[in-house]
Amino acid sequence: MPTQLLTHQMIEAFRAAVMKGGIGAAADALGTSQSAVSRTISELQRVVGFQLFAKHGRTVKPTEEALALMAKVQQSFLGLEDIARFSEQLRKQRMGRLSICAIPALGHSVMPDAIAFLRRQHPNVVVSLDIVSSIEVVRSVRNRQADIGFGAHRLAVGEVENVAEFTADCVCIAGPAEWPESHRPVDMQQLMGRPFVALTGAIQKRLEILLKEAGGELDILSETSQSLTASELVMRGLGISVVDPFTGAMHRRKGGSAVPLRPGLPFSVQAMALGDTRLNAPAKDLLQYMATATEKTRDTCAV
Numbered sequence: 001m002p003t004q005l006l007t008h009q010m011i012e013a014f015r016a017a018v019m020k021g022g023i024g025a026a027a028d029a030l031g032t033s034q035s036a037v038s039r040t041i042s043e044l045q046r047v048v049g050f051q052l053f054a055k056h057g058r059t060v061k062p063t064e065e066a067l068a069l070m071a072k073v074q075q076s077f078l079g080l081e082d083i084a085r086f087s088e089q090l091r092k093q094r095m096g097r098l099s100i101c102a103i104p105a106l107g108h109s110v111m112p113d114a115i116a117f118l119r120r121q122h123p124n125v126v127v128s129l130d131i132v133s134s135i136e137v138v139r140s141v142r143n144r145q146a147d148i149g150f151g152a153h154r155l156a157v158g159e160v161e162n163v164a165e166f167t168a169d170c171v172c173i174a175g176p177a178e179w180p181e182s183h184r185p186v187d188m189q190q191l192m193g194r195p196f197v198a199l200t201g202a203i204q205k206r207l208e209i210l211l212k213e214a215g216g217e218l219d220i221l222s223e224t225s226q227s228l229t230a231s232e233l234v235m236r237g238l239g240i241s242v243v244d245p246f247t248g249a250m251h252r253r254k255g256g257s258a259v260p261l262r263p264g265l266p267f268s269v270q271a272m273a274l275g276d277t278r279l280n281a282p283a284k285d286l287l288q289y290m291a292t293a294t295e296k297t298r299d300t301c302a303v
Helices: 008-020 023-030 034-048 064-095 110-121 134-142 202-213 227-235 245-253 281-300
Strands: 053-056 059-062 097-102 126-131 148-151 160-169 171-174 195-199 219-224 241-243 257-262 266-274
Touching (some): 008 034, 023 034, 110 281, 148 281, 195 241, 202 241
Parallel strands (some): 195 219
Antiparallel strands (some): 148 266, 171 241
């Protein structure tokens, strides 16, 4: 049994000598002297107890034992390369990537602008967006498929925590210039008796409660589960609708009308992340962007 331990320097010199075809070439590759490499390999031979190189004319060649040892050494170095590559992947995942999941109302409205903002702020960060239901937002965050999620309900489960909340009132959308400025805000009576594009979700249910309290109902001629689709239908003259404020802002940018309701119908967005995860700089900037976008939306639709 060898009394001296192998060192990384010994293995590195041995590997270089075999791969480069000689002691001199190994010294050049390692940036050291030929005598230093010869001395290191001699120490390695004393440790392993057998000859590693034999003279062959003016050169030296590895012995059969050396070639067998080299095969094992290569496995070790390949393992180190794998570790280095894996470490780089971990670094990129932690510092160079942000995975977002969001409900459709946000994914189709404010998120494209938010991602464009993040790309300007963090040009080396890869940002991904997955558009899913509120239930799937929680599941994606919990399963670590998303770093941060945006849903419309407080559905935090287990390790998933609400890290921020953004609230603004829903708006009534109509075709271009359909509601004159003197009609702001729109009350429940003004919604009655007009062709209406209904959303099959929580907003519609809450709206119907307000209408019932006002003693009326909507003239629903079409329904959809997506606020973006409701906006497109309204822009095609198929009626009016009530949507979340972010879709309303996008609808206004397309040339449509988007005005507040009376009484107001709040829409809250919950930002969620795992409790054991420290949000990186891009995630924090995204939360700040959402806060600013929400404030702008409130100001635009202020009565």
